[in-house]
Amino acid sequence: MNTKNKLYLLALALVAFSISSCESEDPVPENDGEVITDVTLMFQEIDDTGAAVGSPFEFTASDSEGIEVGGAPTVETVMLSKGKTYQMSIEVYNSIENEDITEEIQEEGDEHQFYFLGSAFTSSPFLSYIYDDEGSELIGLKGIVSVQQSPGFSTAEMRVILRHDLDKNYPGADNPNFTDYAQAGGESDLDITFPVVVE
Amino acid sequence: MTKNQYQFKVWDHSSITPITSQSIGSSHFFYHLSYKCNFVSFVLVYNIIADYFCIVNLKTGILVSVILLLGHTLYGQDCKLSIRGKIIHLENNEPIEAAYIWVAEAEEGAVSDQNGNFTIKNLCSGSYILTIQYLGHKTITDTFNLETNTYSKTYRMEEESLGLQSVEVHGHRDAVQTTTAVSALYGENLLESRGENLGESLKRISGVSTFSTGNSIAKPVIHGMHSNRIMIMNNGIRLEGQQWGAEHAPEIDPFLADEITVVKGAETVRYGPEAMGGVILVNPAPLPTTKFSKTSLNLIGASNGGMGNLNLVHVGGLEKVKGLGYRIQGSAKRSGNIKSPGYFQDNTGLSELNLSSSLGYSSSKLGVEAYYSLFHSELGILNDSHTGNLSDLENIIENGRPFSDGEFTYEILNPKQRVTHHLAKLKSHYHISESWKINFQYGFQLNHRQEFDKRRGDLNEKASLDLELFTNTLDLYVNHTHKNELSGTWGVNLIQQANSNIPGTGVTPLIPNYDMINVGMYAMEKYSKGPLEVEAGIRYDFRNVNTARYIDNELRTADLDYQNFSAFLGGLYHISPDLTFNSNFGSAWRPPNVNELFSEGLHHGAAAVEIGDPNLESEKSLKWINELQYDGNKTHLEFTAYLNPIQDYIYLNPTGETYVSLRGTFNVYEYLQANALFYGFDFAGSYEFTDKFSGYVKGSIVQAKNTGDDSYFPFIPSNRMDWGVSYSFAKDSDPKTNKITLSNVLVAKQNREPELDIAAAPPAYALFNLAYTKQINIGENKMNLGLQVQNVFNTEYKDYMNRFRYFTYDMGRNVLLKINYEF
Numbered sequence A: 001m002n003t004k005n006k007l008y009l010l011a012l013a014l015v016a017f018s019i020s021s022c023e024s025e026d027p028v029p030e031n032d033g034e035v036i037t038d039v040t041l042m043f044q045e046i047d048d049t050g051a052a053v054g055s056p057f058e059f060t061a062s063d064s065e066g067i068e069v070g071g072a073p074t075v076e077t078v079m080l081s082k083g084k085t086y087q088m089s090i091e092v093y094n095s096i097e098n099e100d101i102t103e104e105i106q107e108e109g110d111e112h113q114f115y116f117l118g119s120a121f122t123s124s125p126f127l128s129y130i131y132d133d134e135g136s137e138l139i140g141l142k143g144i145v146s147v148q149q150s151p152g153f154s155t156a157e158m159r160v161i162l163r164h165d166l167d168k169n170y171p172g173a174d175n176p177n178f179t180d181y182a183q184a185g186g187e188s189d190l191d192i193t194f195p196v197v198v199e
Numbered sequence B: 001m002t003k004n005q006y007q008f009k010v011w012d013h014s015s016i017t018p019i020t021s022q023s024i025g026s027s028h029f030f031y032h033l034s035y036k037c038n039f040v041s042f043v044l045v046y047n048i049i050a051d052y053f054c055i056v057n058l059k060t061g062i063l064v065s066v067i068l069l070l071g072h073t074l075y076g077q078d079c080k081l082s083i084r085g086k087i088i089h090l091e092n093n094e095p096i097e098a099a100y101i102w103v104a105e106a107e108e109g110a111v112s113d114q115n116g117n118f119t120i121k122n123l124c125s126g127s128y129i130l131t132i133q134y135l136g137h138k139t140i141t142d143t144f145n146l147e148t149n150t151y152s153k154t155y156r157m158e159e160e161s162l163g164l165q166s167v168e169v170h171g172h173r174d175a176v177q178t179t180t181a182v183s184a185l186y187g188e189n190l191l192e193s194r195g196e197n198l199g200e201s202l203k204r205i206s207g208v209s210t211f212s213t214g215n216s217i218a219k220p221v222i223h224g225m226h227s228n229r230i231m232i233m234n235n236g237i238r239l240e241g242q243q244w245g246a247e248h249a250p251e252i253d254p255f256l257a258d259e260i261t262v263v264k265g266a267e268t269v270r271y272g273p274e275a276m277g278g279v280i281l282v283n284p285a286p287l288p289t290t291k292f293s294k295t296s297l298n299l300i301g302a303s304n305g306g307m308g309n310l311n312l313v314h315v316g317g318l319e320k321v322k323g324l325g326y327r328i329q330g331s332a333k334r335s336g337n338i339k340s341p342g343y344f345q346d347n348t349g350l351s352e353l354n355l356s357s358s359l360g361y362s363s364s365k366l367g368v369e370a371y372y373s374l375f376h377s378e379l380g381i382l383n384d385s386h387t388g389n390l391s392d393l394e395n396i397i398e399n400g401r402p403f404s405d406g407e408f409t410y411e412i413l414n415p416k417q418r419v420t421h422h423l424a425k426l427k428s429h430y431h432i433s434e435s436w437k438i439n440f441q442y443g444f445q446l447n448h449r450q451e452f453d454k455r456r457g458d459l460n461e462k463a464s465l466d467l468e469l470f471t472n473t474l475d476l477y478v479n480h481t482h483k484n485e486l487s488g489t490w491g492v493n494l495i496q497q498a499n500s501n502i503p504g505t506g507v508t509p510l511i512p513n514y515d516m517i518n519v520g521m522y523a524m525e526k527y528s529k530g531p532l533e534v535e536a537g538i539r540y541d542f543r544n545v546n547t548a549r550y551i552d553n554e555l556r557t558a559d560l561d562y563q564n565f566s567a568f569l570g571g572l573y574h575i576s577p578d579l580t581f582n583s584n585f586g587s588a589w590r591p592p593n594v595n596e597l598f599s600e601g602l603h604h605g606a607a608a609v610e611i612g613d614p615n616l617e618s619e620k621s622l623k624w625i626n627e628l629q630y631d632g633n634k635t636h637l638e639f640t641a642y643l644n645p646i647q648d649y650i651y652l653n654p655t656g657e658t659y660v661s662l663r664g665t666f667n668v669y670e671y672l673q674a675n676a677l678f679y680g681f682d683f684a685g686s687y688e689f690t691d692k693f694s695g696y697v698k699g700s701i702v703q704a705k706n707t708g709d710d711s712y713f714p715f716i717p718s719n720r721m722d723w724g725v726s727y728s729f730a731k732d733s734d735p736k737t738n739k740i741t742l743s744n745v746l747v748a749k750q751n752r753e754p755e756l757d758i759a760a761a762p763p764a765y766a767l768f769n770l771a772y773t774k775q776i777n778i779g780e781n782k783m784n785l786g787l788q789v790q791n792v793f794n795t796e797y798k799d800y801m802n803r804f805r806y807f808t809y810d811m812g813r814n815v816l817l818k819i820n821y822e823f
Helices: A003-020 A099-106 B062-068 B187-193 B199-200 B390-399 B457-462 B593-597
Strands: A038-046 A059-060 A078-080 A087-094 A112-118 A128-131 A142-147 A155-164 A186-197 B005-009 B030-034 B052-056 B081-089 B101-103 B108-111 B117-123 B127-135 B138-146 B154-158 B167-170 B184-185 B208-213 B217-222 B230-232 B260-261 B279-283 B290-301 B307-317 B324-335 B350-362 B366-380 B415-431 B435-453 B465-481 B487-500 B513-529 B534-550 B556-576 B579-590 B600-603 B608-609 B618-629 B633-659 B664-688 B695-704 B720-728 B738-747 B765-778 B781-790 B813-820
Touching: A038 A078, A038 A186, A038 B005, A059 A186, A087 B579, A142 B579, A186 B390, A186 B664, B005 B720, B052 B390, B101 B117, B108 B117, B154 B513, B184 B187, B187 B199, B187 B765, B187 B781, B199 B208, B199 B217, B199 B260, B199 B279, B217 B230, B217 B279, B290 B324, B390 B664, B415 B534, B534 B593, B556 B593, B608 B633
Parallel strands: A078 A186, B081 B154, B230 B279, B608 B664
Antiparallel strands: A038 A059, A038 A087, A087 A142, A112 A155, A128 A142, A155 A186, B005 B052, B030 B167, B052 B167, B081 B117, B101 B108, B101 B127, B127 B138, B184 B260, B208 B217, B260 B279, B290 B307, B290 B813, B307 B324, B324 B350, B350 B366, B366 B415, B415 B435, B435 B465, B465 B487, B487 B513, B513 B534, B534 B556, B556 B579, B579 B618, B600 B608, B618 B633, B633 B664, B664 B695, B695 B720, B720 B738, B738 B765, B765 B781, B781 B813
């Protein structure tokens, strides 16, 4: 066998090796770290001095599938009493990874902010909201919700939007009921509409 | 270059024609290639078609005398008979340009044109001896009897042994020998396009447009087809990246090429499945085989985006080892945020680093080439295009542009892409006999694609899509060429692929891990006689795809088989030396891609949930393409018309449904199949009004219909044309390029749009561009200077084929300075 033929054999062997040694990896289950599966609104009635009155109660929106195609989220109806003031805190949770995302939002407070829209605040307002976060950033993880003494309606909608990567200095962005929130840039991490009933 | 160099201008076509087709040579920016036996077969392709010829170090003086005879005028006789013929290389059937044909008895001669054709007119009936000479080839002597006007013959010239040394030829070669419509970008036009990505560069060819995602991601579109329906060849290896994604640009650096060729026909038989709409061949110059050294430097700067681009190529041939040559090339590119009229597009920077190198050896019987290329790119995706849900998307569409004005920075943040593509190949051929050649080519590719989304906290450091794709390709084929009119190629082709999601993304993978194997067998034969060439081919392919992925902790697998026969028939006829007609009828197919089969997830840019269908069948298409080319003294014209019915065309269709989640609402899209009909035409023409003034015009129209329900498909290019005028300052005393060109691009509104698009097609627009090019000689070296102003009036516009038309206006004015220096 001359050298040329040897070279060819070598090349063929090389190719055979490369082909046989190249297979895809076995797939690994991937837990969706980014997904939010549960959003809980916790209400604690407070008096004029800010002291807690009675025991807290909560309403949850959840979607165990996260963002994947599947069942629609279940959203509980928020029930509040006329003329009362509540401290509302929001908890955000990923049940797939068993991860509390609330802390992350707090840590990245400079790029997250909740907005509260819907008829409860806008067209037939009977709720009002003031940011009451720990620290200087307006985030909306904690806030004060006041219900009117004698509202014209008893049912409405509260749309809770969590914006990410927005320009917090945009004019109007400090208003929790800022309808033009999109103008401040960024994107929505959450956009849930809770039915609200006042008694 | 040595001193006894002769430069001879054979003929000069209109130098303004931005693109010429199949072989119309207008390469003022020529390259050098050393010419030698068997060198030709080294690259698939070879055809010397040049405006300029250089002959160096001639031991024999044949060619000089041959060329001197060029201007020989034919004088009139009463006899009106003529002979026609074609001259091609015996070895590979490629036409020989500028061979000299002499009929001694009649004292009549001719020189073969770029297609190898010649005509000798005004002959009386009788017996003649015909002599054909071409440098480095054995002289052909043929005796014939001329009685009627139908005499026509193909001559195959055999190369002489290695005795003849180092002849340098400058010029253009065809990248592929086919009877279908082919257009190439090379020479001056390629030089003008330097600094642009592959898709943008190819817009210079009529019938080619782009499907883009912002300004840094542009996928070439041939006759309305892109992504997996066309193929890109990097120096003979089919480029295998994640080309299914609309926002996945081809992983190739145009700087590695000295010629980019677009084959507009269905070429499944020659190139394998997926080459339905066409093939793009990105080819470096052939390697030198004798002592040689040349370095070329490109420096490019652009005002918009503060883009800087550097490219360096060195080509060398060794003196000590005859037949050994090498090339090494590297380029780097950096740009920052792009400016639209009035604002900066946030996070649209780009960083690219590319390398390529080859080493080749060529002797009379054996040719070997090793090649490696690296493409590395990191690019930012427009910040505002990353929408959280449908309401976000609707808000920005209504706004028509990003909410903030942005500012200039080179910084690239999330969302971004990081792509690395390695390609290595080994190619060899061996001449078993005078007429039989065996070829072997092996290619290895590794594509690593990472896409980073805007996420929370530490997740920002993790890619949300992290794919590694290995591809092995193996080609074994034989070529046969004989002294008779028949030649052909028979071969087998093997493609093996392994795709893996790299774990740890924290996102359910968009596409599964898979193993794919494709085996193809093909045969093509070509018959040439005189001005006629007829070509036919057939191919069988079998493909198996094995997939696996976890969704919600549940393993889902699939094992799918696809097979298909494809065939083509094509012909080319030289009606006269100036006028050529070609027609090609080919079938093609494409198995469904994994994303079409298995997509299941959220697409942030489109606020869409895309759902694949594992039961999709292969697409089958027929493409009939016809081209008429006229190449006169002052006029160059080409018309291409095609008809392309496709059975089971796969497309992403909005279901009209929405999906509600805690994050908001999303549109749901699903992959469907329908019968489609694509048809249209391209045209290109140029005319020299005077020595100084010339003009060109080109354009294309694509029609694409869903024949099932008589609707339109999304993202089909709208009607467009491009025209311009040039004024040349070059004088007879100083013939170097020195000209200014004003051009105008007109793009119509896409009125043939589907009903369910998230935003209506943008209005028509017109752009004006200015370009000045000048060539300077510095000693023996050459420098090309270019100053270009794109979008002179800073026009605000959106292009239908840019997916970011939902979010922003296109790029504003851009001033570019391009320097090319060869030494």
